[in-house]
Amino acid sequence: MCKLPFQETADGLDAAFVGVPIDTGTSNRPGARFGPRQIRVESAMIRAYNSWTRAAPYESLKVADIGDVNVNLFDLKDTCKKIREAYREIVATGCIPLTLGGDHTIAYPILQAVAERHGPVGLIHVDAHADTSDMILGEKIGHGTPFRRCVEEGLLDCKRVAQIGLRGSGYSPDNYEWSRAQGFRVVEAVECWHKSLVPLMEEVRAQMRSGPVYLSFDIDSLDPGFAPGTGTPEIAGLTPIQGLEIIRGCRGLNLVGCDLVEVAPAYDTTGIDNKWRKTTTTKSKN
Amino acid sequence: MCKLPFQETADGLDAAFVGVPIDTGTSNRPGARFGPRQIRVESAMIRAYNSWTRAAPYESLKVADIGDVNVNLFDLKDTCKKIREAYREIVATGCIPLTLGGDHTIAYPILQAVAERHGPVGLIHVDAHADTSDMILGEKIGHGTPFRRCVEEGLLDCKRVAQIGLRGSGYSPDNYEWSRAQGFRVVEAVECWHKSLVPLMEEVRAQMRSGPVYLSFDIDSLDPGFAPGTGTPEIAGLTPIQGLEIIRGCRGLNLVGCDLVEVAPAYDTTGIDNKWRKTTTTKSKN
Amino acid sequence: MCKLPFQETADGLDAAFVGVPIDTGTSNRPGARFGPRQIRVESAMIRAYNSWTRAAPYESLKVADIGDVNVNLFDLKDTCKKIREAYREIVATGCIPLTLGGDHTIAYPILQAVAERHGPVGLIHVDAHADTSDMILGEKIGHGTPFRRCVEEGLLDCKRVAQIGLRGSGYSPDNYEWSRAQGFRVVEAVECWHKSLVPLMEEVRAQMRSGPVYLSFDIDSLDPGFAPGTGTPEIAGLTPIQGLEIIRGCRGLNLVGCDLVEVAPAYDTTGIDNKWRKTTTTKSKN
Amino acid sequence: MCKLPFQETADGLDAAFVGVPIDTGTSNRPGARFGPRQIRVESAMIRAYNSWTRAAPYESLKVADIGDVNVNLFDLKDTCKKIREAYREIVATGCIPLTLGGDHTIAYPILQAVAERHGPVGLIHVDAHADTSDMILGEKIGHGTPFRRCVEEGLLDCKRVAQIGLRGSGYSPDNYEWSRAQGFRVVEAVECWHKSLVPLMEEVRAQMRSGPVYLSFDIDSLDPGFAPGTGTPEIAGLTPIQGLEIIRGCRGLNLVGCDLVEVAPAYDTTGIDNKWRKTTTTKSKN
Amino acid sequence: MCKLPFQETADGLDAAFVGVPIDTGTSNRPGARFGPRQIRVESAMIRAYNSWTRAAPYESLKVADIGDVNVNLFDLKDTCKKIREAYREIVATGCIPLTLGGDHTIAYPILQAVAERHGPVGLIHVDAHADTSDMILGEKIGHGTPFRRCVEEGLLDCKRVAQIGLRGSGYSPDNYEWSRAQGFRVVEAVECWHKSLVPLMEEVRAQMRSGPVYLSFDIDSLDPGFAPGTGTPEIAGLTPIQGLEIIRGCRGLNLVGCDLVEVAPAYDTTGIDNKWRKTTTTKSKN
């Protein structure tokens, strides 16, 4: 990843890239199991410095790629167990996991491990979908339900949750009612149209305060014109510029983990959204 | 379409999806004959409610898919006749036709049928091209001439016509002179750049007043970065966000028909613009 | 090109399209050698008039396509020599070369020929990258170094250089430090986000004054969502709208040459960015 | 399917097309969940008669499309149960199921239902892989194990099993040892190279005798040059000609079911292997 | 074409490449209007000599490209008239037309012009389809009917007609009955499987004798694995090797014209079948 060294475990690292190559929680088009591989290949073009933000993350932090979690492609519940255990080991070392997904189901077992160490966390959730359904196609575990499960288990500090970029049609008159009822801040995509998100992120930073924060970034938050390589595209989404504004807007937060999920390279015949990668810019906390 | 029921005729419906699978009026890249099929396939992802607009079109209206019009792929004039006759039957039932094109030629015979029932209609025409040429490659009937024919036959209430998104190079110093001379409001793409179209649509609603209005939406009005699957792309077009603002901006109008034309799936290798579909949101008139 | 006549030499022309089909100066994905061919094929859709700008370039100027420069695909330094000599002949006739690239290396020998005739020129350089490295992969000549070489040889009037759209990660804390040290105006992409570039171009025109100006437009200045067909895409770039604002903002300048480089059609499976072509609109100086 | 009528159940049919849209048993590239949809769309081009075989299947048999089995995308074992139950109902009516897969896992529950009615069946299994592993990535149920499970449960008449087209590298010195030990006839792809398979099919028909036979056709038996749209391609496979020879070579057999599996449209950017469809030609038993 | 000179008319030529850019006679997927353009672009790779056949067509014959026929995209009957007239002028000069199609409809007006000069001609027709229907979708003129029309008008010497490669399903029990009834030799694709076509071509040459012969080569005669870029693909077709054997097997015949039709580049995302081009090898008659 990013021409960083590879090492077997998270020992001694400030942050570590980890792949979770599954798509068996996907309800529509699968393919996100190849997300980690493709993001790594494409990341070879990223260099050490960003001239605008003056970030130099690999100077201020010790970062490595620690490979993929071992998953069970034929049993999603067993996969969740394996992910939780792997992340327990990672966070136990004090390392911040930077996850390459994988479908959004994985946020649930990752947050189980993260909250076990840090207590209930704040969440910045960037996505086209709220992923707070109770059930998905008759099941409790899947890529449409992770944050419902997290709330039920007390993994989130609900007053410090922001969901950004939500849109699309739904199964009920108000898809986001449940989120609001938990105390989440919901920022629908329509509220982001034609705007810089710098002011929004000021408010989000205020909302997050100094507690631990997890950033979960679903690539389908972006408009499919910019990021077609995903399973459940929805039109009229965020721009890559707004995506960068969100990520850079996290500067100064107490980030304890982040993920980039739902990257399904097969649907991107041009390769353009592989260009979109989690820039680690914001993680240099000074 | 949209998992709606299929029925043979328009009887008893408030609105009906109708396919018109032709591209024989196309001067450049053909392929729009597969537009109706692909839009139907992709529409399976659309669900019943929109949380932002609070629209629930299938609760407030009785809608079905009534299949494709029978066309003659080898004789464009005969096809126009067949379309006109099929639409006469549809509008005779009081049903609003929601057309899936097909190239833009089809707007001419559809408007013949619609105006026969409703009298001269207002028109909201969203397109990269004015489609008001007198001749196209030596012929009177083709996808560059429908609105000239409509004016000649008195089908449009010219003071209540708005053309939005026009751009590109042309055969004369002012491509839109004829439109303006008829009293049309012409909104070039340049006038839409960097802007929300919500204020524009307020003006358009005022222009349309309470009379019958037809909405004709050419997918090439959108920038080809967002909607490459069309025959005659032109850069620097509208965004999907602006497209939604136009469609939602029709709320409250007396719509008597609408179409989505020039969707040519073969040129969209990523499938992204199939995601763009006519949301029927605005048709819930309350 | 644009259905213009073809002629063997630049004699008697105000401006001429010239192809320079190389990509052997490319450090990442090659393919720009097919840029000239593809741009010519796609340009068949461009017509004589632009209704918004009221430009009619082929009426006010005598323009033709004079074919491709003869290059040496196996020796980049020899290719540079061949380009310089070919352009000497073109500019000797008083003709303005409109170059279809080819990778950005070609700007260096072209500017040698142009400055030989006109003296040090102003430069409007639109690009994701500054292209001012001293060395690229151990070599002096390549697509990352042309403007460093130009400055060393005194080909540029450094106070009249503007670089627009720069972004991406780099090898040093400030990638653009050298540019600023020469007196260039650097406009990073971040400074262009969410904005019309019309005001910027007013300032650029003031900066350029009445002296000779060269416009070098790298297609990767645009966001890869709009123009994927290039070798080194960088997210969060300019929009096609901003690109047109830059080109149209050159109206009135004393342009002595321009280029469109790094168009690599193989990476654009949808064909969309072939639609982006150098509109010659702005060159009608009245 | 094939412009056949759609009906809800198999009642009164000689044969029925059934979709089983899963890929959650896939170990490599997923996507076969969209196989049934795409095969149906492409099948619109197939007409009623074949001039060479003189087959007219829709005249001699009553055939319809009965839609998709309801599956559980998040629990493969539950999906197997649902498939078995759905097929029990289908075969109970005396109807022959013509299955559109779906990954090869589905052959296991289908054969459970089929053998429950007909007793142990003969099997013509056309595939690049034997699919007889005991475990796949640590699990008993998946697309690499169905025929091992079938043998364990006594669903196959092992002397009447032929596996055709096997090839590729494996985890043990002889991948096909287990098959041969059961009494299966194994015909490796190498044995098919450069040959008509008409003589082979004579032998296979003799092997099958008059008992019930199930045909399981994995699209990856074909060379990926002809059928790229699948998850686990292996070079040097069968040609479409050989595929037709196999299918036509089944004429006269007592077929009690057949399937076409592992069609994953997303990997076929040209659409060519959607052209490959189960021709029902051979099912006219006279 | 093939880097040959371009000239306005056929005067003084032994043979001329002519484009007929239509697809308005297409019943399924259109796009063949771009066949001539794409074949010309790809032909740049063909060099002057073939080492195996020892053919050097451009030394033994005077050949040029004379551009495209002017067609009417909106009126197929008018297009046929325009083609006939253009070919009358070409054959009047004694030049052999080498046609780049365009859909197969064009063979009809071309043969009208050819037979007017040479009398009824022999025909070598290589195709997946017989193209001898009486009507196609209710019309007399289209890409499924040209050879029926030719027979009705006495343009063919029916004892000297061979149709090679026919296959696919049809609307009647024997699709090729009418052909045989006219005295055509019908060689179904099945008869070509697994074989060199050199012996067949010996028989065809004997059948053609010394009279004038027209060669009509539909790209869909080839298997879609090799030539996906066409509108109506049928599996299990000829190989490119067999295609070359047919073309080279024409050596010594009295060819008075030939065509390559139904090349629709948009469906060939890999560009492979553009590589297939009419090699003029066989036209060196000595």
Next chain:
Amino acid sequence: MCKLPFQETADGLDAAFVGVPIDTGTSNRPGARFGPRQIRVESAMIRAYNSWTRAAPYESLKVADIGDVNVNLFDLKDTCKKIREAYREIVATGCIPLTLGGDHTIAYPILQAVAERHGPVGLIHVDAHADTSDMILGEKIGHGTPFRRCVEEGLLDCKRVAQIGLRGSGYSPDNYEWSRAQGFRVVEAVECWHKSLVPLMEEVRAQMRSGPVYLSFDIDSLDPGFAPGTGTPEIAGLTPIQGLEIIRGCRGLNLVGCDLVEVAPAYDTTGIDNKWRKTTTTKSKN
């Protein structure tokens, strides 16, 4: 590569995979610089045993991946020097280099290093093109000339050279005359049509005797229907089956090196020819 271990140098290895990521010797479509990366990614699917050949190469040989040679993308002659030096070090250890190209230019410096150690070598050269030109586009070094250079420098034992699969058009009446004059055996593609190459390889093994042999396999030897991902496709080539017959036919030879060149992934939109990889099966010499 093939999930083999990675190590820095060739020390202690029987054979080593080495990447040479260049395409700057390419005269037509570049892209082979990404061949090594893509072959490595795709090779993850190859397992340890081949059931047909009973080969188990990783048991009988010690093999690893030693990464890429450091090349100079901007100076082809310097690149050749760097390759020669890197291979000198590899062969000095007694290791057999298994090269992943890269364009065919690289065979020249590799053979310099190989012959320096082993003396003039036999050559099995599988290719659509002879690659024996004296000059290519005016230069001595490029992908059309390597074997001319090798002969001039005495690197080949000309009586033990076989060129297989040659075809396509050329610049002279007999493109292969020079090869034959050196004593090479030339097997044109036409001589391979419709045939197993097992008998040919018996003859080739006899020709090679017990001396050192180098195998150079250009992916364009295969028909572009099977392997579109290359820069200079030629129709009517070898099948993957014949390719395997050639590779397996090398069993027992004294192989001192081999390469797979001209794999250009960007032109293979389906990914099918990445499936084609150098199986090392045959190299187990017992």
